[in-house]
Amino acid sequence: xxxxxxxxxxxxxxxxxxxxxxxxxxxxxxxxxxxxxxxxxxxxxxxxxxxxxxxxxxxxxxxxxxxxxxxxxxxxxxxxxxxxxxxxxxxxxxxxxxxxxxxxxxxxxxxxxxxxxxxxxxxxxxxxxxxxxxxxxxxxxxxxxxxxxxxxxxxxxxxxxxxxxxxxxxxxxxxxxxxxxxxxxxxxxxxxxxxxxxxxxxxxxxxxxxxxxxxxxxxxxxxxxxxxxxxxxxxxxx
Numbered sequence: 344x345x346x347x348x349x350x351x352x353x354x355x356x357x358x359x360x361x362x363x364x365x366x367x368x369x370x371x372x373x374x375x376x377x378x379x380x381x382x383x384x385x386x387x388x389x390x391x392x393x394x395x396x397x398x399x400x401x402x403x404x405x406x407x408x409x410x411x412x413x414x415x416x417x418x419x420x421x422x423x424x425x426x427x428x429x430x431x432x433x434x435x436x437x438x439x440x441x442x443x444x445x446x447x448x449x450x451x452x453x454x455x456x457x458x459x460x461x462x463x464x465x466x467x468x469x470x471x472x473x474x475x476x477x478x479x480x481x482x483x484x485x486x487x488x489x490x491x492x493x494x495x496x497x498x499x500x501x502x503x504x505x506x507x508x509x510x511x512x513x514x515x516x517x518x519x520x521x522x523x524x525x526x527x528x529x530x531x532x533x534x535x536x537x538x539x540x541x542x543x544x545x546x547x548x549x550x551x552x553x554x555x556x557x558x559x560x561x562x563x564x565x566x567x568x569x570x571x572x573x574x575x576x577x578x579x580x581x
Contacts, residue, residue, distance in 0.1 A: 347397065348396040382405060398461075495537045538559055
């Protein structure tokens with residue numbers, strides 16, 4: 344499901360744009376949910392608490408903070424979402440792109456431009472779609488690209504993902520998570536560790552050297568199998 348956040352201090356505008364978004368995706372049979380916010384702090388609070396959006400439609404001229412500053416903060420949280428700025432002031436366009444905005448829409452043109460922008464985003468998302476693992480914990484939803492996962496390990500009743508953006512955890516068994524991951528990318532190297540072969544740099548003396556500089560232990564009973572699977576992966580992908 345596509346998740347979109349709309350931020351504007353005018354509730355009437357929020358309702359109008361929300362209605363238009365739902366109407367657009369009803370035509371394309373795409374499941375979507377839209378949350379509206381009237382100030383930047385409320386949106387940032389939800390994001391800090393783990394809420395994830397695929398697309399942000401942000402007003403620039405807000406009472407509590409600059410929409411551009413907010414866009415930069417959101418970009419620091421994740422490089423993946425699409426950020427679209429909505430404003431009545433065209434002079435902000437150049438500054439807006441410093442937050443790596445996908446698009447800039449003038450408010451007096453939003454009705455004409457919104458569907459086109461959403462359509463372009465959808466096409467780009469489909470063309471760039473890559474395997475990912477979704478971590479769902481209570482109200483938190485996080486999409487972790489497979490290529491960004493270094494390894495996973497068991498920590499009590501949780502599985503911890505070590506990724507490019509730090510650690511994330513989910514309350515599952517290691518075997519449950521393994522079944523949900525692409526088989527060709529991940530291997531058990533120990534009862535408590537699974538590694539992404541894509542990030543394996545070297546295997547030596549029952550230790551795996553990862554691309555992020557960390558070293559993962561390999562249990563003796565698993566060593567020969569791990570060696571074979573790594574060699575097979577390298578032969579087919581390198």
